[in-house]
Amino acid sequence: MAAAVQADTGVHRAQPHASNAAATQQAWWKHAVIYEIYPRSFQDSNGDGIGDLNGIAQRLDYLQTLGVDAIWIAPMYPSPQVDFGYDISDYESVDAQYGTLADFDQLLAEAKRHNIRIILDMVLNHTSDKHQWFLEAARSRGSDKHGYYMWNDGKTGAPGEHLPPNNWVSLFGGSAWQYVPAVNQFYYHKFYKQQPDLNWRTAAVENAMFASMRFWLDRGVAGFRLDAITTLFEDPQLRDEPPLGGTNAQGDPILQEIYTNNLPEVHGVIRRMRAMVDRYPGERVLVGETYLPSTAELDKWYGGARHDELQLPMDMLVGFANKLDVNTFRQRLSEVQMQVHGSQPLLVFDNHDNVRSWDRYGDGAHNAQIAKLIATLLLTSRGAALLYQGEEIGQPTTIPRRVEDVRDPIGITGWPKEKGRDGERTPMQWDTSNAQAGFSTNPKTWLPVPNNYRTINVQSELADPASILNWHRKLIALRRSSAALRDGSMVMLDQQNADVLSYARVSPSGGATVVSLNMSAAPQTISLDLKTAGVKDSALTTLLASPSPISESGPAHRITLPPFAAWVAASQ
Ligand code: GLC
Ligand code: CA
DSSP states (O other), X not given: OOOEEOOOOSTTOOOSSTTHHHHXXXXXXXGOEEEEEOXXXXXXXXXXXXXXXXXXXXXXXXXXXXXXXXXXXXXXXXXXXXXXXXXXXXXXXXXXXXXXXXXXXXXXXXXXXXXXXXXXXXXXXXXXXXXXXXXXXXXXXXSTTGGGBOEEOOEEOSTTOEEOSSOOBOTTSSBSXXXXXXXXXXXXXXXXXXXXXXXTTSHHHXXXXXXXXXXXXXXXXXXXXXXXXXXXXXXXXOOOOOEEEEEOTTSOEEEOOTTTSSOTTHHHHHHHHHHHHHXXXXXXXXXXXXXXXXXXXXXXXXXXXXXXXXXXXXXXXXXXXXXXXXXXXXXXXXXXXXXXTTOOOEEESXXXXXXXXXXXXXXXXXXXXXXXXXXXXXXXXXXXXXXXXXXXXXXXXXXXXSGGGOOSHHHHHHTTTOOOSGGGOSOOOOOSSXXXXXXXXXXXXXXXXXXXXXXXXXXXXXXXXXXXXXXXXXXXXXXXXXXXXXXXXXXXXXXXXXXXXEEEEEOTTSOEEEEEEEOSSSOEEEEOOTTTTTOOOOOEEEXXXXXXXXXXXXXXXXXXXXXXXXXXXXXX
């Protein structure tokens, strides 16, 4: 039996023609292509070598041509930039190096004219240690902001010795506890010590953070990507986490994060947040940074059968499988179709925290073709899709060679085992107009522009019909225009095949789009039994093929796919 998976059966099912526009408008995020912008590295408009909001505005035409529905902008709020914006000192303003609040409003208006929504990054787990709240909290135990953070007296050691209360480690290295002499206490930080964790058991914290979210919702943002959202709560008893044995790249013991990550209390916050967001018109959306061990855990972030939490928690299991393996993809794709109570998956292969998919999935010989295959998987599966700037042109990861060139602090503390995240944050490669690839007029950009910009850049790829960029453009245009790709269910085909992943997207009206992806370095001949899979059987016509041409020959849909080929076809 085919793993037939029902598409969203809910109220938004469009009648193929008449009400399409209205239905798409209503649940725009269900089929959205969301494009992540790392603002430091996208476009510099004022020649300081750092990208900015006006730079994003200059590139809206490009984003519209690509076909994106929304951009998610990584934090652009005032920040000491220890974690490049993920350490926020003021949640209701814009950092001067990125522009002004007026620039932001202008960008929002310009984006709207390009039919592009803006999703902001919201960092709720922690603030900067330079945030006014923390400055006050760290000054005195009597401060009314003291309880906004996670304080503890620690353990008693030898006289004058200050020992942290437990074995918790920071994801960015070292103990997660930092001693502050002024209050004679430790505070907890899951990330850098400049990122003290907020205490979400304090109602005032929730009220204040929700008010900051409303500040942006009132201005017209389309929603939020919730940073590190699984880490809001910690065990009130501060129990030690069990060691799993061994040490990580930072040299710390590897712990099972049962008391500092994914605690159930967070769901109450998320439900209240969703209710708040739902009071706004226009289907504002909550996207979650949800690295989770299983699809069953992911389902909880949607609110399970109640559907009252995040609309789009990120599925990291598909995109970060990190192995071009048909069986793994087939299983994980099927799971997220079947085990989330009909919620909409959000697939993602790339972001500003991980080695790019180009390098994680590339075999060194066929990377460009593999990048097209990955794009096809991402953009023809049922669900919303995330793209990260540069992914659409096949921008590779460029890791610094010398520790003195590293900008990301975890690469400095972790060198040479952990080289940090600079590699996936190098500037966007636009053109060959200057040695900065058109990113900046300043020869000193905050991270260097890799030399491969001469061939890998937007301008050259727009001119090449066979480029990775034009492949993305065609796929996005197709997913917009095809009822099967938009609203169709996802049915796995040829399920015993360990080299080729094949599936059909079957539209409510019965039409189907068939996708076959050869994940091997050898040509593969497959035969697709549409009828047994419950898909209306008819001849298949190629919609997109790379390398091209690919077509069926003879009966029973016999298709020969070159190495790493991607084929998208329509049944009539
Ligand atoms: C998220 C961000 C990452 C940041 C961390 C702490 O994982 O994506 O860049 O360092 O949270 O805010
Ligand atoms: Ca700038």
